[in-house]
Each structure stands twice: as C-alpha cells, then as structure tokens.
Amino acid sequence: MADQTLAKFVNQRRILTLLRTRGALSRAELSRSLGLTQATISRLTSQMIKRGHLREVKAAMPGKEREPGRPGIALEVDPVGAYFVGVEIGVSTLRIVLLDLSANVAEAVETKLASKPTPQLAADAIATTIKRFAEKASYRGRVVGVGVTVPGLVTSEGFIVNLPILGWKNTDFRSYLMSATDLPVTIENNANAAAFGAVYTQPGLVAPYTVFLKLGTGCGGAAIVNGRLLRGVDGTGLELGHIHVGEMGAVCSCGQRGCLETWVNLAALSRAWTGEEPGPVDLNLLPDEVASACDRGDARAIGATSSIAQHLATGLVSLINVFNPAQVVLGGAMIPVLRRALAEVKASVATRIIPGTRMPDILISPLGAYECAIGAACISHHVSFDISNVEIGGVFEETYRVSPGTSLTSKADMPAREAASNPSSLSS
Incomplete structure (x- = not known):
C-alpha cells in the first residue's frame, strides 16, 4: 500500500509540474508524456479536480486526441486551487x-x-x-x-x-x-x-544551469542546476559577489578589498557618477537618475554605466568559466542601469571567456x-x-x-x- 501511495503522490506532482510548465494538455497527451495509462491519468486527475488543483477547459484538438465522451477537453492547473x-x-x-x-x-x-x-x-x-x-x-x-x-x-x-x-x-x-x-x-x-x-x-526560459546575480546595495549570487539551488555543504555557499576581480577598490561588507560587489553595487555607481559616497536616501533613487541622465547624453552617467558594465563583465567571465551556465540572469535595484549596460556586458564577456566555451544568454530578470x-x-x-x-x-x-x-x-x-x-x- 505504501508503494501505491508513493506512486500516486509522485505522479500527481508530475502532472501538476507538466501542466504548470507546458500549459493545458489532454488526458491522452498527459498519458503519453508521463508514460502512464489513460485509466491511471483519468483516476489521478479526477481526484485532483475534486481537490481544486486542476480544471477542465475547452481546447481545439485533432480527432485522434479526443477521448470518448470528452470531445475537445483539456486539463490545466486551476490557479485558485x-x-x-x-x-x-x-x-x-x-x-x-x-x-x-x-x-x-x-x-x-x-x-x-x-x-x-x-x-x-x-x-x-x-x-x-x-x-x-x-x-x-x-x-x-x-x-x-x-x-x-x-x-x-x-x-x-x-x-x-x-x-x-x-x-x-x-x-x-x-x-x-x-x-x-x-x-x-x-x-x-x-x-x-x-x-x-x-x-x-x-518555464519557457528554464535552462539546465542558470547563474543569477542580484545587484543593489550589495551583490548576491545563486546558481540553479536542473531546477534546484546549488548551495554548498551548509547551504551558505555561492557568495558570488565576493569573488575577487583583481582591483583593490573600496572595503567590502565582508571586510576584504577587491570583491566584485564593491565594483558593481549602488555605492560603486555613485562613486563612478559623482565621485562621492551616496547617502541612504540617494541609493533608492540612484539607478533611475543615472539611467535618465544616460538618455540625456550625460557623459559622466554614460561613463559610470560603462564602469559598471566592464567590472560586471570581469566577474561574469570568471563565473562563466567556472560554471558554464546556459543563461545568466541579472536582477536587483540596479536594473535601470543594467538595461543600458547589457549590450556592453555581452560584448565584453564574449571576447574574454575561454575560447570554445558556450556564450550563455545574459538576461534581465522580469x-x-x-x-x-x-x-x-x-x-x-x-x-x-x-x-x-x-x-x-x-x-x-x-x-x-x-x-x-x-x-x-x-x-x-x-x-x-x-x-x-x-x-x-x-x-x-
């Protein structure tokens, strides 16, 4: 009985995950995709509909996809479940x-x-x-x-x-x-x-290996492998903002100098644009202000954005050489500046990673x-x-x-x- 319950538990999660990532599917499509009999699919999905996790929807299907008594009916995740x-x-x-x-x-x-x-x-x-x-x-x-x-x-x-x-x-x-x-x-x-x-x-962007950097007051990082976070032995690994980029610079929050974080965070943006350390209030408005100044052709803002781009590219080159990700996603409070720096980052990374290494997609978090x-x-x-x-x-x-x-x-x-x-x- 325990084995049967375990199979049911796993298969219902398989159904939910498939429908969440691929959208509405017929019972016949679920059967083929998951390698389960149509009788099993019907039994499992009926229970899931009763619980409110799935719902039936009308769908245009070829005749061979239609099931007896259920013409043009597909299943999808019920968002309110x-x-x-x-x-x-x-x-x-x-x-x-x-x-x-x-x-x-x-x-x-x-x-x-x-x-x-x-x-x-x-x-x-x-x-x-x-x-x-x-x-x-x-x-x-x-x-x-x-x-x-x-x-x-x-x-x-x-x-x-x-x-x-x-x-x-x-x-x-x-x-x-x-x-x-x-x-x-x-x-x-x-x-x-x-x-x-x-x-x-x-789910349309899911890749087997993703590296993420969150740029704001600091610079945090993460990697996702086959849908799971890569953590290290205690779960505190992948402090990617603390890789060394070869320039000493400001003192980092970790007490060291030369960390990627000190060259690509909000304080670094302020120093590159105004030559001064920012106050706490300034940090909240800074990325939008610099981005707007770039749009006006402000030379110092453009230079500050380029400084962020080049130091970020230096860090990404190391991360790409180590992790060989399919995609790199950039997020955090620096997004207004990152959007304007993205083309320069991509161009710099492409010329500096190890020859023959796959160039990952570099994206802005949505x-x-x-x-x-x-x-x-x-x-x-x-x-x-x-x-x-x-x-x-x-x-x-x-x-x-x-x-x-x-x-x-x-x-x-x-x-x-x-x-x-x-x-x-x-x-x-």
Missing part, C-alpha cells in the same frame, strides 16, 4: 506577495517595518498580512505555505546565521513564524530566492521590485507541489510525517496545507 505567501524582509520594509497555483502573482503589498525589529515583531507583522489574505473569501482555506527571504546568511534548513541589517544572529526565525501563522514556512537568502523565482516563473518575495513564494510552491522536490525517503516521509516503512495509505489525501516544508530538499 492554492496560494503561497512570499515575504521579503528589508530595511524598514516588508514586501509581500500572494502567488497562485500557476505561480502567478495574485496580490502584492508593501508595508513598513521597524528599522530593527525583533524576530517576534517581524513574525507578528508578517502574520498580520497573512491573516488579511486568509480572511478574504477568494483565498479562505487555500493559503498553504509561506516563504521568507532575508539579505543574510541562511543555512539549508532555513536557520539565519547572520542578518546584519537587522542585527539577527543564529536565529530560528522559521519557528517564530510557524508559531504565529500555523503554516509551513521556508526561509531563504534573498539572492537565492530571486534566482529561483526568475527561473520558476518563466520580476521587478518584488523579485525576492516572488522567489520566496515560488520556493514554498516548489516544496508543496513540484516534482523536482521529491526525494524518496526524504521529502515524502517528512511531508506525511510518518516513519520509514509505515503504511501511508491513510495519508494519501492529506491536503497540501498540512505538508511540512523541507527547505533542505532544495539542495543539490
């Missing part, structure tokens, strides 16, 4: 999104937060917004998970090792939030979350200001419903809270909101 909250904890700000089952944003809000809240105060503020979502008739009973992202060092288990902007160290914030919301919670570094969201929400919150919600979605999260004997047993070897038949229809999150399953 479940919702996931994504939260970015920033400096005095919470950005919060509600993601539907199709991984599209249903709502997005920004709220103020005390400049240095305690973990309990932050958890309570997040729980208040979640409660407002959950009390709306359209979402009631369907908010099933929460993802939180922070600009700090986070382990694979979601333990915050160091969060300098809030003064948190060795903090089990996941426990605070689970107590405040009674929902499964994942905690992730902001660059990891933004990277994951950029890939997860754009997610905008809420990219970290969206990514955090995507990780929660992934934990609850995506097939690439399944690890036999790991996620399945943890999700259903049973011991190895226990009969799982009675757990088969446990709703998604009862699934315990398992961030470590995202590790490679």
Whole structure:
C-alpha cells in the first residue's frame, strides 16, 4: 500500500509540474508524456479536480486526441486551487506577495517595518498580512505555505546565521513564524530566492544551469542546476559577489578589498557618477537618475554605466568559466542601469571567456521590485507541489510525517496545507 501511495503522490506532482510548465494538455497527451495509462491519468486527475488543483477547459484538438465522451477537453492547473505567501524582509520594509497555483502573482503589498525589529515583531507583522489574505473569501482555506527571504546568511534548513541589517544572529526565525501563522514556512537568502523565482516563473526560459546575480546595495549570487539551488555543504555557499576581480577598490561588507560587489553595487555607481559616497536616501533613487541622465547624453552617467558594465563583465567571465551556465540572469535595484549596460556586458564577456566555451544568454530578470518575495513564494510552491522536490525517503516521509516503512495509505489525501516544508530538499 505504501508503494501505491508513493506512486500516486509522485505522479500527481508530475502532472501538476507538466501542466504548470507546458500549459493545458489532454488526458491522452498527459498519458503519453508521463508514460502512464489513460485509466491511471483519468483516476489521478479526477481526484485532483475534486481537490481544486486542476480544471477542465475547452481546447481545439485533432480527432485522434479526443477521448470518448470528452470531445475537445483539456486539463490545466486551476490557479485558485492554492496560494503561497512570499515575504521579503528589508530595511524598514516588508514586501509581500500572494502567488497562485500557476505561480502567478495574485496580490502584492508593501508595508513598513521597524528599522530593527525583533524576530517576534517581524513574525507578528508578517502574520498580520497573512491573516488579511486568509480572511478574504477568494483565498479562505487555500493559503498553504509561506516563504521568507532575508539579505543574510541562511543555512539549508532555513536557520539565519547572520542578518546584519537587522542585527539577527543564529536565529530560528522559521519557528517564530510557524508559531504565529500555523503554516509551513521556508526561509531563504534573498539572492537565492530571486534566482529561483526568475527561473520558476518563466518555464519557457528554464535552462539546465542558470547563474543569477542580484545587484543593489550589495551583490548576491545563486546558481540553479536542473531546477534546484546549488548551495554548498551548509547551504551558505555561492557568495558570488565576493569573488575577487583583481582591483583593490573600496572595503567590502565582508571586510576584504577587491570583491566584485564593491565594483558593481549602488555605492560603486555613485562613486563612478559623482565621485562621492551616496547617502541612504540617494541609493533608492540612484539607478533611475543615472539611467535618465544616460538618455540625456550625460557623459559622466554614460561613463559610470560603462564602469559598471566592464567590472560586471570581469566577474561574469570568471563565473562563466567556472560554471558554464546556459543563461545568466541579472536582477536587483540596479536594473535601470543594467538595461543600458547589457549590450556592453555581452560584448565584453564574449571576447574574454575561454575560447570554445558556450556564450550563455545574459538576461534581465522580469520580476521587478518584488523579485525576492516572488522567489520566496515560488520556493514554498516548489516544496508543496513540484516534482523536482521529491526525494524518496526524504521529502515524502517528512511531508506525511510518518516513519520509514509505515503504511501511508491513510495519508494519501492529506491536503497540501498540512505538508511540512523541507527547505533542505532544495539542495543539490
């Protein structure tokens, strides 16, 4: 019985993942794509329709695709079948999104937060917004998970090792939030979350290997391999902003000199444009101001943009030579400047990577200001419903809270909101 329940669990996730990434398909197409009998597909999808995870839609199909009694009917993910909250904890700000089952944003809000809240105060503020979502008739009973992202060092288990902007160290914030919301919670570094969201929400762009850089106050990095974040032994690896680019420059946040971060962040943009260090308020407006000045033909702004482009290209050359990614995605507050620097970055990288190395696509993240919150919600979605999260004997047993070897038949229809999150399953 346990084997049958496991097969059902895995196959329903396979169906959801296929429909989310490819769009509406007939039962016959699902059968062929997944190697399952049409009877099995019909049984599994009927259960998923009852749960509200799938819905039937009319579709134009050739006669041979039509099933008896179901002319021109396809299946697709029902967006309103479940919702996931994504939260970015920033400096005095919470950005919060509600993601539907199709991984599209249903709502997005920004709220103020005390400049240095305690973990309990932050958890309570997040729980208040979640409660407002959950009390709306359209979402009631369907908010099933929460993802939180922070600009700090986070382990694979979601333990915050160091969060300098809030003064948190060795903090089990996941426990605070689970107590405040009674929902499964994942905690992730902001660059990891933004990277994951950029890939997860754009299935047409998914590549086997993606490198992501988030450029803003700092420079965070991440890599995604076959749908999973590459982490390192403790989950704190891939601090790509701290690779050495050969010029000493300003002192980095890590205490060293010569890090990529110090040459491509907002402070570096200010120094290149004005010759001065920026104030805290200036940082928020700087990228748009420099981009607008470039449009007016301002020589110093154009020079500052070129400086960012060349130093970024230097960092990317090293990363491409090491990782050989299919695509590089750039995000963060620097996007207005990055859009204008992109052509120069591509040209410089193409001439400097090891001859014979594949030139990756270099793209701007499509997610905008809420990219970290969206990514955090995507990780929660992934934990609850995506097939690439399944690890036999790991996620399945943890999700259903049973011991190895226990009969799982009675757990088969446990709703998604009862699934315990398992961030470590995202590790490679």
